[in-house]
Amino acid sequence: MTKRLVSPSNVRTAVLLAGVAVLVSSCGWSLWDSPMTTVRPRSDFGKWIDEIFMLISWTTLVIFILVEAALVYACWRFRDRPGAPIPKQVHGHTVLEISWTIAFAVILLIIGIPTIRIIFKTQEAPAATDLRVDVAGKQWWWEFTYPEFKITTANELHIPVGRTAAFYLHAPDVIHSFWMPALGGKRDVVPHRINRIVLTPEVPGESVGQCAEYCGMSHANMRFRVIVHPKDEFEQWVKNQQAPPVESTDPLAQQGKALYTQSTCVGCHTITGISAGQIGPNLTHFGSRKSLAANMMANTPANVAKWIENPDHMKPGARMPNLGMTGEQSKALAAYLLSLK
Amino acid sequence: MATQAAFMPGAQAKEHGVLWSWLTTVDHKRIGILYGVSAFTFFLIGGIEALIMRLQLARPDNTVVSAQTFNELFTMHGTTMVFLAIMPMSAAFFNYMIPLMIGARDVAFPRLNALSYWIFILGGLFLNLSWLVGMAPDGGWFGYANLSSAQFSPTHSIDFWMLGLQILGISSMLAGFNFIVTIVNMRAPGMTLMRMPVFIWMSFVTQFLIVLAFPAITVALILLMFDRFFGTLFYVPSAGGDPLLWQHLFWIFGHPEVYILILPAMGIVSEVLPTFARKPLFGAPVVIYSGIMIGFFGFGVWSHHMFSVGMGPVADSAFSIATMLIAVPTGVKILNWISTLWGGSIRFTSALYFSLGFIAMFTMGGLSGVMHASPPVDLQQTDTYFVVAHFHYVLFGGSIFGLFSGAYYWWPKITGRLLDERLGKLHFWLMLIGFNVTFFPQHFLGLIGMPRRIYTYAPDLNWNFWNLISTVGAFIIALSFVVFIANVIKTMRSGRVAGPDPWDARTSEWTIPSPPPVYNFARVPMIHERDDFWAEKHGSGHGAAPRPTPSPVTAAEIAAIHMPPPSYWPLILAFGLLMMLSGLLVSMVQVVVGGLWTLYAMYRFAIEYHRPPAGHAH
Numbered sequence: 036m037t038k039r040l041v042s043p044s045n046v047r048t049a050v051l052l053a054g055v056a057v058l059v060s061s062c063g064w065s066l067w068d069s070p071m072t073t074v075r076p077r078s079d080f081g082k083w084i085d086e087i088f089m090l091i092s093w094t095t096l097v098i099f100i101l102v103e104a105a106l107v108y109a110c111w112r113f114r115d116r117p118g119a120p121i122p123k124q125v126h127g128h129t130v131l132e133i134s135w136t137i138a139f140a141v142i143l144l145i146i147g148i149p150t151i152r153i154i155f156k157t158q159e160a161p162a163a164t165d166l167r168v169d170v171a172g173k174q175w176w177w178e179f180t181y182p183e184f185k186i187t188t189a190n191e192l193h194i195p196v197g198r199t200a201a202f203y204l205h206a207p208d209v210i211h212s213f214w215m216p217a218l219g220g221k222r223d224v225v226p227h228r229i230n231r232i233v234l235t236p237e238v239p240g241e242s243v244g245q246c247a248e249y250c251g252m253s254h255a256n257m258r259f260r261v262i263v264h265p266k267d268e269f270e271q272w273v274k275n276q277q278a279p280p281v282e283s284t285d286p287l288a289q290q291g292k293a294l295y296t297q298s299t300c301v302g303c304h305t306i307t308g309i310s311a312g313q314i315g316p317n318l319t320h321f322g323s324r325k326s327l328a329a330n331m332m333a334n335t336p337a338n339v340a341k342w343i344e345n346p347d348h349m350k351p352g353a354r355m356p357n358l359g360m361t362g363e364q365s366k367a368l369a370a371y372l373l374s375l376k
Numbered sequence: 377m378a379t380q381a382a383f384m385p386g387a388q389a390k391e392h393g394v395l396w397s398w399l400t401t402v403d404h405k406r407i408g409i410l411y412g413v414s415a416f417t418f419f420l421i422g423g424i425e426a427l428i429m430r431l432q433l434a435r436p437d438n439t440v441v442s443a444q445t446f447n448e449l450f451t452m453h454g455t456t457m458v459f460l461a462i463m464p465m466s467a468a469f470f471n472y473m474i475p476l477m478i479g480a481r482d483v484a485f486p487r488l489n490a491l492s493y494w495i496f497i498l499g500g501l502f503l504n505l506s507w508l509v510g511m512a513p514d515g516g517w518f519g520y521a522n523l524s525s526a527q528f529s530p531t532h533s534i535d536f537w538m539l540g541l542q543i544l545g546i547s548s549m550l551a552g553f554n555f556i557v558t559i560v561n562m563r564a565p566g567m568t569l570m571r572m573p574v575f576i577w578m579s580f581v582t583q584f585l586i587v588l589a590f591p592a593i594t595v596a597l598i599l600l601m602f603d604r605f606f607g608t609l610f611y612v613p614s615a616g617g618d619p620l621l622w623q624h625l626f627w628i629f630g631h632p633e634v635y636i637l638i639l640p641a642m643g644i645v646s647e648v649l650p651t652f653a654r655k656p657l658f659g660a661p662v663v664i665y666s667g668i669m670i671g672f673f674g675f676g677v678w679s680h681h682m683f684s685v686g687m688g689p690v691a692d693s694a695f696s697i698a699t700m701l702i703a704v705p706t707g708v709k710i711l712n713w714i715s716t717l718w719g720g721s722i723r724f725t726s727a728l729y730f731s732l733g734f735i736a737m738f739t740m741g742g743l744s745g746v747m748h749a750s751p752p753v754d755l756q757q758t759d760t761y762f763v764v765a766h767f768h769y770v771l772f773g774g775s776i777f778g779l780f781s782g783a784y785y786w787w788p789k790i791t792g793r794l795l796d797e798r799l800g801k802l803h804f805w806l807m808l809i810g811f812n813v814t815f816f817p818q819h820f821l822g823l824i825g826m827p828r829r830i831y832t833y834a835p836d837l838n839w840n841f842w843n844l845i846s847t848v849g850a851f852i853i854a855l856s857f858v859v860f861i862a863n864v865i866k867t868m869r870s871g872r873v874a875g876p877d878p879w880d881a882r883t884s885e886w887t888i889p890s891p892p893p894v895y896n897f898a899r900v901p902m903i904h905e906r907d908d909f910w911a912e913k914h915g916s917g918h919g920a921a922p923r924p925t926p927s928p929v930t931a932a933e934i935a936a937i938h939m940p941p942p943s944y945w946p947l948i949l950a951f952g953l954l955m956m957l958s959g960l961l962v963s964m965v966q967v968v969v970g971g972l973w974t975l976y977a978m979y980r981f982a983i984e985y986h987r988p989p990a991g992h993a994h
Contacts, residue, residue: 069838071825073756084752091750095743102710102739109717110724110732113653119721121914127659128715132708139707143700143746150750151693157752158689174528209523210619212684212759216825220755223685225620226522227613230686243837247684247759247827249516251523252443255830331834351443 070243071216077242077263080219080234083153091146098142157220161201161233166194170204172211172224174250174354175257176316176329186276187305189316190259190329195269196239204230212248215261221247236263243330252352258330275376279307280319283374291371294364303355306375315355322376328353339369400942402486403894407493408472409790412783414497415464421504422456423857425449427850430814434847436835446831447514448533452507454517455537458637459544460500462771465779466640467496470555470579472790476885476892477573479564479901484557486940487981492551494950499543502958506536513537516829518630519600521611521622526604532961535604539957542597545590546953552586555579564884566903570664573883573906574657577664578643581671582636588675589632596625605960620685627678635674637771638738639667641778642709645731648785649713651881652728653720656907659712666705666712673702683751684758692751699749706742710735725879726800730781733808737773741766744819759829762822768815780807780860788874792890795871799863803856810852817842817849882907895937898929945984949977 067074076085113122161167170192171178180187192215194200204213204224213232214221222232246257264272283289292309295301301310307319327334328342328350343365346353360368392400401407429449432440441449471489475482483489506512511533515524524534559580563572572580600622602608609615611622650657657663679687679695687695713735722728744766748754757763780803788794821842826833833839877886884901885892887909904923905911912923956970 065838066820067824069824071837073823073825084756087750088747088753088756091747091753095746098707099739099743102714103736105714106717106732106735109714110722113717113720113722115721115723122653122655122719122721124656125658125719126656127662127712131715132659132662132712135711136704136708139704143703146746146750147697147700150696150752153752154692154696155689157755158692209528210520214827216756220752221684221758222755225613225685228620228686243825245825245827245830249447249520249523249759249829251528252447252514254447255443255832258834 070241071245073216075217076219077238077240078218078234078236080157080232081217082237083157084220087146087149087153090149094142094146157233159233161231162199165199165201165233168192168194168200168202170202170213170224172204172206172213172246172250172257174208175246175253175350175352177213177244177246177257177259178316181273184273184277186273187317188276188320188324190326191324192244192259192261193269193272194236194261194263195266196236196263197266199233199235202232204232209250210248211246211250211257213244214247215242215244217242218261218263223248239263239265239268253350256329256331256350260326260330275323276320280322280375283371285370285374287367287370288374289371291367291369294360294368295371298360299356299358300368318372318375320375322373334373336366336369336373339372340365343368397942399947400490400944402482402490402940402943402946404471404475404483404486404489405790405892405894405896407489408468408470410493411464411471411496412468414493414500415461415468418456418460418500419462419465420857422453422461423854425453425456427854429453430847430850432831433833433843435844436833436837436840438832441831443831444514447516447829448507448512450829451513451516451537452503455503455513455541457771458517458633459541460503462637462775462779463548464496464500466579466582466637466775467492467551469575469640469644469779469782469786470551470582473786473885474555474558474576474579475562476789476888476896477576477883478559478562478567479884479897479903480558480562481896481900481937482940483554484562485554487943487946487984488550488554490943490946491949491981492547492554494947495543495547495550495953498950498954499540499547502543502954503536503540506533506540511536513540518626519622520626521600521603521619522613522617524600524604524622525612527612534600535961538597538600538604539960542594542601543954543957545594545597548586549590552583552590555583556587559583564897564901564903570661571903571906571908574646574660574663574667575640575643578639578646578667581667582639585632585636585639585671585674589629589636592625593629596622596629599625601960620682623682623685624678627681628675630681631678632671632674634767634770635670637775638778639671641734641775641782642667644778644782644785645713645734647883648727648731648781649716650907651785651879652723652725652731653717654723654880655716655720656882656910657712658715658718660906663709663712666709669705670702673698673705677702680749680751680754681758683748683754696749696751700746703742703746703749710739710742725784726795726797726804727781727785727879729801729804730777730784733804734774734777734781737769737777737808737811741769741771741773744769757822759827760822761818761826761828764828765815765818765822768811768818772811772815777807785879786885788878789885789890789892791868791871792874793867793871794874794878795867796863799859799866803859803863806852806856806859810849810854810856813849813852814846815849817845821846877909880913882910884909887912895934895939898934898937899926943981943984945977945981949974949981952977 074085076082167182169180169182176190178189179192204222206224206226211224212221213224218236219234222230224230240263242261244259244261246254296309301312303312303315305311305317305319324334326332327338331350332338342349343360345357346355347357398406428441429446432438432446511531513533513536515529515534515537519537523529559576599610603610609617611617611619613619646657646663677695677699679691680699683692748757784795784800821839824838826839874890876889887901888897952970952973956967956974959966959970
């Protein structure tokens with residue numbers, strides 16, 4: 036029999052099993068990790084939601100196992116056997132039926148009471164001391180304004196850890212939904228309404244947010260980065276954003292600056308001290324951002340040049356027109372924009 | 377017999393050709409078959425749309441289709457599956473089975489029934505015509521304002537969707553009223569309401585949901601039409617309109633619509649389980665009342681689709697509690713079904729497999745539904761793949777499993793031949809496995825942040841693996857339907873002949889030949905209890921005296937049966953309606969011509985039988 040143990044078929048089986056085990060464990064290990072995961076909450080808001088989600092998950096899991104087990108058992112136990120007589124014609128059992136109706140009602144009470152508690156807890160009005168961030172959802176990018184610091188930026192949300200932030204959401208075009216999965220639930224951004232999310236980030240770090248309400252062609256590309264800073268780091272970021280952009284002496288960037296000021300760019304974009312357009316994202320500190328086009332790609336010279344040459348090609352339906360910039364021009368513009376740290 | 381032959385579809389086929397006999401039929405059974413075949417065809421189209429979407433999502437940053445095409449695909453997939461596949465598949469069973477199960481010879485208004493079908497099929501074709509002219513709807517099946525406004529959707533794509541839905545709504549309303557009147561008025565003697573089969577009860581509740589829910593979307597669509605064509609501003613926020621008005625109107629329709637899709641399947645399961653467990657439905661009155669409760673509560677929960685719009689904590693709490701309440705009658709039903717199996721003598725046929733699949737899968741969909749009945753949890757889950765997984769467990773794991781259980785169960789009654797059981801079970805297992813491989817991982821995807829309705833995603837979000845698995849699963853589902861189609865083709869000619877009662881079933885449709893004659897019942901049956909046919913065969917168990925054997929049916933009796941003759945006015949009227957509504961996309965001249973055509977057809981339709989048709993002896 037020992038010879039049999041190392042037979043090719045056994046080896047094949049062992050390899051297959053090991054492969055499956057590795058696959059399963061590797062999936063299991065990383066299943067809940069994602070820059071957009073909802074099950075590793077990093078704020079009070081996210082934790083409250085997770086708390087009630089876990090309560091319901093375990094409750095429903097128990098019900099699920101009981102129901103499916105009863106179904107499988109009934110199918111096995113009462114399968115037709117040859118020559119079996121016609122079963123007893125049972126029409127019902129009133130006591131049993133009333134009891135499980137009540138049981139369901141009680142289970143829902145267990146879920147319903149904490150639900151209502153958390154509904155009210157998560158919709159409390161913001162305090163005057165909270166950090167106010169005005170969020171505008173636009174086809175297909177995000178604008179973040181900090182009235183307290185007089186900063187406007189786009190597609191990169193910076194907030195400090197430990198200080199309650201109050202997001203005031205509005206939309207100039209269609210309905211969007213503002214969602215930072217790692218920090219908690221979403222809230223729709225409705226034209227001509229102000230919606231709010233109030234939360235306190237508890238862990239510094241980066242995560243990813245995205246529009247969650249279908250809002251047209253490039254809905255899939257309406258993403259943003261969320262950076263929760265330690266307190267000092269956030270203050271530094273604020274200072275940097277408040278300062279005017281650093282002028283670069285690089286000749287290519289200078290050429291790009293001239294191009295920017297002379298072209299229609301200025302009609303849509305703001306760069307403090309240079310242009311005051313309101314339609315597109317504020318570019319004052321464009322070079323300080325890590326990603327481009329609502330977190331679609333890395334903010335590199337090549338990507339920025341490609342974007343300027345044909346925005347619609349990189350982001351279908353993009354509202355920024357194709358300005359007919361040639362290779363040299365777009366490179367110069369990219370150099371200039373990326374110099375705006 | 378000559379008189380009778382004039383009403384036999386076969387006889388008409390000889391006179392006017394087969395096509396003509398189908399175009400003018402008013403026989404509920406033929407209309408049922410038309411509904412079934414059309415719905416299955418649309419189901420395949422919707423399925424192909426889903427497969428293309430799954431191919432696109434198999435990998436991050438994929439380029440199988442463009443953003444625009446993907447948006448059209450998910451809009452048409454949802455719209456097709458809801459309005460052109462599941463609803464009309466249910467309608468196929470309503471049409472074919474309601475008269476048979478209540479012991480009637482046809483529905484109350486046979487020509488109206490034909491009209492419903494022709495409006496439905498023309499509406500469905502109109503909606504899909506948008507693909508051919510390159511303007512497929514792209515606003516989502518829920519068509520949220522103000523993205524649907526002329527400003528943000530300037531092409532005719534939204535118009536196709538809006539007018540198509542309006543046309544389909546007319547069809548559903550007509551059918552709804554028809555079946556309500558049929559069930560109220562045309563039951564066989566002795567069939568009290570509580571003796572009605574549970575499928576009839578669930579159908580009955582469904583019809584009320586249809587006639588009460590569709591007006592809400594009709595109003596919503598009319599406001600949208602005015603906004604888009606005549607410059608009103610109902611949904612335009614910059615002019616003081618309110619896009620949330622659309623959401624309320626849409627979901628006041630949309631949530632009952634969910635029950636319109638699931639209740640018929642619940643009815644089917646409630647027939648299939650007792651037949652194959654050989655026991656009555658456990659607690660049938662409770663199952664019936666639960667169905668009514670679900671229908672009733674269904675109108676009070678619409679805003680649970682809107683927890684993220686910011687309605688405030690009081691509204692959120694109210695709609696949350698109402699939603700959780702629905703879980704009570706639903707849970708009760710599931711336990712009643714399992715109790716029906718308990719103590720039975722279960723014969724494992726394909727039909728029963730699908731019903732068991734329904735219970736197992738629908739339970740999961742119901743439980744994940746309880747999760748987002750809780751608004752805080754919903755704020756994380758809404759508009760993510762978690763919700764996509766949830767409602768596919770309800771609508772595919774529930775409705776589609778239930779409807780295919782019905783298909784396997786009633787197939788022999790409709791065609792006279794049995795489907796192949798081995799292929800049927802292969803279909804079931806492939807579908808069950810494919811379904812779970814496709815949709816279970818979508819729970820994970822939702823929880824790790826994947827939003828719905830995105831045509832692409834970045835590679836670094838840990839979504840790649842499960843999306844690929846989900847795509848593989850979708851193709852397993854597709855394979856399962858290849859098996860089903862093969863089964864149909866194989867058994868159409870060579871399948872075992874079923875006979876009137878192949879399952880030793882319990883209700884009155886099994887007392888008559890398969891397929892039934894045009895008049896259904898040679899003699900209208902007398903109903904003594906819910907499972908009347910079973911009692912007739914095996915005794916009621918109530919100690920009632922055995923029934924006397926009826927005398928054989930005579931030729932004279934059959935010759936005296938009055939059946940409605942065929943009519944081409946339903947088809948002509950439906951065409952006029954389509955011409956009028958589609959004219960909005962072409963020219964006002966067509967609207968006027970279509971309107972006049974419709975009016976004229978309505979007039980002729982109305983006076984058609986003031987004179988008895990030639991050769992009609994009664």
